[in-house]
Amino acid sequence: MNKEKALELIPTDGFIKVATEKKVxxxxxxxxxxxxxxxxxxxxxxxxxxxxxxxxxxxxxGLIRIGRYYEQQNRHIDALRMYWIAPAPEKRDALIETMSSIVRKWLKEEG
Structure with a gap:
């Protein structure tokens, strides 16, 4: 996938919405x-x-379990969202580190 196509796939409202609805x-x-x-x-x-x-x-x-499920489904952004809201800082940070290492690898391949 080229860079232009990848940029077109970015959601217009961003990747992560961490604000939850009003508490019931x-x-x-x-x-x-x-x-x-x-x-x-x-x-x-x-x-x-x-x-x-x-x-x-x-x-x-429950949110952490949903996050793990999303990770298994390769829905890493959704998993990150669940870990952020839960909050589960260890899982969130580990996933961020994994995702950032992938991006670093991609940048090295292009560079």
Whole structure:
């Protein structure tokens, strides 16, 4: 893929949106029920629905699991977004380091 084609593929709104929606006030019982439902959805493979629930409930462990899933699917930008929101600084930093080493390699190949 040439540089021009790669630049055309960059989303106009950027790669990472880290701001989450307004927090929904939930009592602990409702939050726990939603998290259980999110885990159930994740286990059934309904990843996007589980992600919405985990984002709504600010469930860090669930967001990290979604991030790992995205990494396995080679959706590294989406994984980075989940790690950033979770927050999971170790996973985020490791992924950033991996991605930056790939970019450095590409730059050396072109240079």
């Amino acid at each position: 006030p939930l009592d602990s019982r409702d939050r726990s029920a939603l998290i259980r439902k999110g885990n159930e959805m994740f286990n059934r493979g309904e990843i996007e629905l589980a992600k919405r629930i985990f984002l709504t409930t600010s469930y860090s462990d």
